[in-house]
Amino acid sequence: MHIVTANEMYEIDRFAIENAGVDGTILMENAGRAIAEKVVSLVKKSEEILVLVGSGNNGGDGFVIAKTLLNQGYKPTVLQLAANEKIKGAALYHKQLFINYGGTIQQLQASDEITVFLNNTDVVIDAMLGIGITGTLRPPFDQVIKAVNEVDKLTISVDIPSGVPADEGVLDFIGIEADYTFVIEEPKMSVFLEHCTAYYGNWSVVKIGLPHQAYANQIKRNTWVEQKVRTTLPSRDAFSHKGSHGRGLIIGGSRQMPGSVAMTALASLRAGSGLITIATVKEAISSIAQQCLEATFLPLASQEGVISERQQIDISTYDAIAIGMGMGRKKDTGLLTRKIVAKAKVPVLIDADGLYHISEELSVITNRKSPTILTPHFGEMAMLLDTTIQNVIAHPFSLAESFSRKHGVYLVLKGPNTIVSDPEGNQWVNTTGNAGLAKGGSGDVLSGILLAMIMQRQKMTEALSNGCFIHGKAADNLVVKKHSEQDLLATDVIKGLASVFRTFS
Numbered sequence: 001m002h003i004v005t006a007n008e009m010y011e012i013d014r015f016a017i018e019n020a021g022v023d024g025t026i027l028m029e030n031a032g033r034a035i036a037e038k039v040v041s042l043v044k045k046s047e048e049i050l051v052l053v054g055s056g057n058n059g060g061d062g063f064v065i066a067k068t069l070l071n072q073g074y075k076p077t078v079l080q081l082a083a084n085e086k087i088k089g090a091a092l093y094h095k096q097l098f099i100n101y102g103g104t105i106q107q108l109q110a111s112d113e114i115t116v117f118l119n120n121t122d123v124v125i126d127a128m129l130g131i132g133i134t135g136t137l138r139p140p141f142d143q144v145i146k147a148v149n150e151v152d153k154l155t156i157s158v159d160i161p162s163g164v165p166a167d168e169g170v171l172d173f174i175g176i177e178a179d180y181t182f183v184i185e186e187p188k189m190s191v192f193l194e195h196c197t198a199y200y201g202n203w204s205v206v207k208i209g210l211p212h213q214a215y216a217n218q219i220k221r222n223t224w225v226e227q228k229v230r231t232t233l234p235s236r237d238a239f240s241h242k243g244s245h246g247r248g249l250i251i252g253g254s255r256q257m258p259g260s261v262a263m264t265a266l267a268s269l270r271a272g273s274g275l276i277t278i279a280t281v282k283e284a285i286s287s288i289a290q291q292c293l294e295a296t297f298l299p300l301a302s303q304e305g306v307i308s309e310r311q312q313i314d315i316s317t318y319d320a321i322a323i324g325m326g327m328g329r330k331k332d333t334g335l336l337t338r339k340i341v342a343k344a345k346v347p348v349l350i351d352a353d354g355l356y357h358i359s360e361e362l363s364v365i366t367n368r369k370s371p372t373i374l375t376p377h378f379g380e381m382a383m384l385l386d387t388t389i390q391n392v393i394a395h396p397f398s399l400a401e402s403f404s405r406k407h408g409v410y411l412v413l414k415g416p417n418t419i420v421s422d423p424e425g426n427q428w429v430n431t432t433g434n435a436g437l438a439k440g441g442s443g444d445v446l447s448g449i450l451l452a453m454i455m456q457r458q459k460m461t462e463a464l465s466n467g468c469f470i471h472g473k474a475a476d477n478l479v480v481k482k483h484s485e486q487d488l489l490a491t492d493v494i495k496g497l498a499s500v501f502r503t504f505s
């Protein structure tokens, strides 16, 4: 699936109508019918349905839904929230059809009347506002949306929960808290914005027959779904040896934080790495070795329990490096980190404290010739950009895209909807994972999986997207069967990788 902004959606629509000759009223018919079919699967004929329609094409979809339901023996009440003269074009055409089919339309005279309508219904179909919303909500939409949210009725939104912006950048809004949203043609950006996702409830896409050529190559944002993993994840060659699957080096850990590199190493081995070496402070090795028998070690000199600057590390024999987890933020460790990142001629993944050290001198990554992968969560992204977390929450797509382009790096912006960006500005949003991953160590496990993926035969962007998918899928499988979102630990996710890889082999 592509992920679109409102403008991109309008552009696709324009192409369909002007270049492909599709009639706008047909697109509206297709949208309304497809959503009506979904409504039929959720609502019984005996239930009262209230269709709230606005003045634009979202309202037009509402008239088609009402007409289709009426035709199938439902008795929808249509409540128009705008003046008659506001309804034009395709929406007016479908309003008239609904009337011709025997439907009646009521008009909201005063905002507080909405409570009476809501009290008399079981289901609300929200066709008030779609991607055409601009500025703050005007009456009566503000009061109506609040009233709908206050009552406990099954609420089904058309395209977007009314009031929720389609795009990035708006943090403050009043929006319908939908139970279901049927998104027309392609998910809008806000489906994946963490301050908007919850408003959508259970969302899915309905196709309305727009010509694929209108946008196949133009939209640079996509979702990463199971089908993509199936077609891109390399299988293990029967004649391979450990060297074929990559020698990975993990640099990090400290006396206080030995667990992180252990988890990264274990996850990387479970995700298919051929050989893993952990470079960490001497004093942490014995505890890590007990947890990770398959790894080898490169003991590093330490100072006050953290990796010190004064040492040479031979990084020449590895296929990829992951650096940063559990290494702490001491200045000396930072100096060494930047030296290694600058020197390495293989892909380098930088995570956690490594991101802090890199943020002190971003030219180190910009100047690299081999691929660089950064895996910040939103707080670390704000640090890299020297901005606020609120700003990252408001603009994750555009900030990630411009950072990747500017520094020529691959970026894995971690969160409930992790975004992978490449240096050309292409983006993929992961579709797996749950709140059980919101726990210390989850990021270390992801880094290990990504390190393994980078060393297998796949494109870098596919390696990263597959890694994020597999990490989230392991957590999803675990909360269905063995665990809950509360008790899930990062180490459980490492063990859970088996269930995911088995389904893809």
Ligand SMILES: NC(=O)C1=CN([C@@H]2O[C@H](COP(=O)(O)OP(=O)(O)OC[C@H]3O[C@@H](n4cnc5c(N)ncnc54)[C@H](OP(=O)(O)O)[C@@H]3O)[C@@H](O)[C@H]2O)[C@@H](O)CC1
Residues within 6 Å of the ligand: 009, 010, 013, 027, 028, 031, 054, 055, 056, 057, 058, 059, 060, 061, 086, 128, 129, 130, 131, 132, 133, 134, 135, 136, 137, 138, 139, 141, 158, 159, 160, 184, 185, 208
């Ligand atoms: N994608 C596709 O191909 C297809 C898309 N389709 C559908 O079209 C939808 C987009 O339709 P759209 O462009 O008419 O905009 P829409 O969301 O109905 O809102 C516009 C109205 O809202 C009003 N309004 C605006 N801001 C407001 C505010 N703050 N507070 C209050 N009111 C506000 C504004 O009123 P005005 O400013 O004129 O007073 C205007 O009349 C899309 O989401 C999908 O459902 C399908 O029909 C089939 C094909």
Ligand SMILES: Nc1ncnc2c1ncn2[C@@H]1O[C@H](COP(=O)(O)OP(=O)(O)O)[C@@H](O)[C@H]1O
Residues within 6 Å of the ligand: 352, 377, 414, 415, 416, 417, 418, 432, 433, 434, 435, 436, 437, 438, 439, 440, 441, 442, 443, 444, 445, 446, 471, 472
């Ligand atoms: N609510 C959530 N839903 C889905 N995935 C999540 C959620 N919270 C965190 N994650 C995932 O868990 C990982 C957390 O990484 P990070 O914040 O670096 O953790 P840590 O530093 O504690 O290891 C990321 O892959 C992120 O995408």
Ligand SMILES: [K+]
Residues within 6 Å of the ligand: 058, 126, 127, 128, 129, 130, 157, 158, 159, 160, 161, 162
């Ligand atoms: K809507």
